Amino acid sequence: MPRKILLVSQPGDAGVAHVVANHVEWAVERGWQPTVACDPESRLAELAVERGGRVEPWKAKRSPASGVHSEMRALRGILERTSPDVVHLHSSKAGLVGRLLIRGSRPTVFQPHAWSFQASRGMSKALAVRWERWAQRWTDVTVCVSRAEQAAGTQFGVEATTAMVPNSVDSARFHPLPGNADRAALRAEMGFAPDASLAVCVGRLCEQKGQDLLLAAWPRVLDAVPSAQLVLVGDGPKRDQLESQRVANVVFAGASPHSARWFQLADLAVVPSRWEGQALVILEAMSCAVPIVASDIAPNAETLPLNVGATVSADQPEILAAAIVERLQTDAHERVTEGLSGRKHVQEFHDRAQLADKLTEVWEAVADAHRVSPIHLAR
Structure with a gap:
């Protein structure tokens, strides 16, 4: 039996x-x-x-x-x-x-x-x-x-x-889109311009996930990249508190069963967690060939390979902002190369x-x- x-x-x-x-x-x-x-x-x-x-x-x-x-x-x-x-x-x-x-x-x-x-x-x-x-x-x-x-x-x-x-992570479900036209179409469907500098943060809105740290850094990002947009995908006990800060160019998208779509339209994924076992969203973002900026807690540093993204001190807004700006201003071809390295890593080590x-x-x-x-x- x-x-x-x-x-x-x-x-x-x-x-x-x-x-x-x-x-x-x-x-x-x-x-x-x-x-x-x-x-x-x-x-x-x-x-x-x-x-x-x-x-x-x-x-x-x-x-x-x-x-x-x-x-x-x-x-x-x-x-x-x-x-x-x-x-x-x-x-x-x-x-x-x-x-x-x-x-x-x-x-x-x-x-x-x-x-x-x-x-x-x-x-x-x-x-x-x-x-x-x-x-x-x-x-x-x-x-x-x-x-x-x-x-x-x-x-x-x-x-x-x-x-x-x-x-x-299921790399057949979490995958990059085939070309720029597909990405532009998805962005249009989701209400974003095709040429927007777009960062996404996917996770429950709570102390653990550190979205408050990201919002503290975001005005510094806008100083360098005024057109940058941040999308917080998720819901949770901190949502009202975070929304009440009214930080510019931040969209609260709510919970979504389709996190792959958010990674597919993003230029960058941000994971500012205070603690984790192993952040699934890092693997999902890498599988979608998206560069990542994450907090430098030990599980994130272990999960991210050296040539994919960056781990930084998320509780220092100027350092977090600088890492985000660097990735958003990176040449698109370099971002794609970095992202594809992440996808290869996921397929090899998280099969x-x-x-x-x-x-x-x-x-x-x-x-x-x-x-x-x-x-x-x-x-």
């Missing part, structure tokens, strides 16, 4: 959703039966069904301090109905609820998508560190997407059995099939090594 995998995720949109959806597709292709526990009204639920999985409704709050007991009850019911061979917990809230509930009674894989303590300060950070250390006793394998993410756990004393499975094999090997090894006992879930 096919083995069953339960993928659990509180985030229902943005990068985590696309990673989980990829895992659904990989599972189906390799003979597993995937079920996703997530918000049934989320983009992730749509993607999971499109990729051949089933969805079990599981609504969870982002905050670790809210809803844990009710979320555990709901997840207990899902486990009893699906009886998975392996449970793969995605991001911090599913990692908290799932491991408190299962406590080693089923093979458990945890994928942090950036550690919870990286988003915390003060006492909250100390508690998050203590939890991640403790919870490893109920984690068979922790999947890290970068060496930097693995190192961040080690730095804070998280003694984990890890597997390295970087993020991947979908190879990484799918790696992940399913993790699932199989965990299932084989961990005989599933009758469910004795925490109540």
Whole structure:
């Protein structure tokens, strides 16, 4: 009989959703039966069904301090109905609820998508560190997407059995347009001039993604390139605050299921994140042959090859602005050459099939090594 995998995720949109959806597709292709526990009204639920999985409704709050007991009850019911061979917990809230509930009674894989303590300060950070250390006793394998993410756990004393499975991107979907005419047509369709100097930043509008740092730098960009336009693609808790700044030549495009189109019309992608595990948008932009300016956090520096784009200190507006201006003023032919180098890198090191094999090997090894006992879930 096919083995069953339960993928659990509180985030229902943005990068985590696309990673989980990829895992659904990989599972189906390799003979597993995937079920996703997530918000049934989320983009992730749509993607999971499109990729051949089933969805079990599981609504969870982002905050670790809210809803844990009710979320555990709901997840207990899902486990009893699906009886998975392996449970793969995605991001911090599913990692908290799932491991408190299962406590080693089923093979458990945890994928942090950036550690919870990286988003915390003060006492909250100390508690998050203590939890991640403790919870490893109920984690068979922790999947890290970068060496930097693995190192961040080690730095804070998280003694984990890890597997390295970087993020991947579908280069058939994320690809450059064939010619200038196609790009001009897409720009016209999206309301932009064919010769505009256009930078895009794709991501949830939140502290982690650093759009406030980009807006602080943008007036300096306009001093050098007055016609430059910035498009923020995404939604989130910081949107009202960011829009209220009324920075010139900035468009708030909202959330979009078609991020490839935004990269295809852009001259430059900007990724000013404060922390990441591995930014999927960097891989997507590279796959579309778009040059990148990113914050110089360790995961971004690891992901970007030396000849593609730049990593800079995003919290220094003058430095971030200078890097953006340099790329926007670069000769178009040089930008294309740089972008194509990025696409080649993605195809070589973030190949979908190879990484799918790696992940399913993790699932199989965990299932084989961990005989599933009758469910004795925490109540």
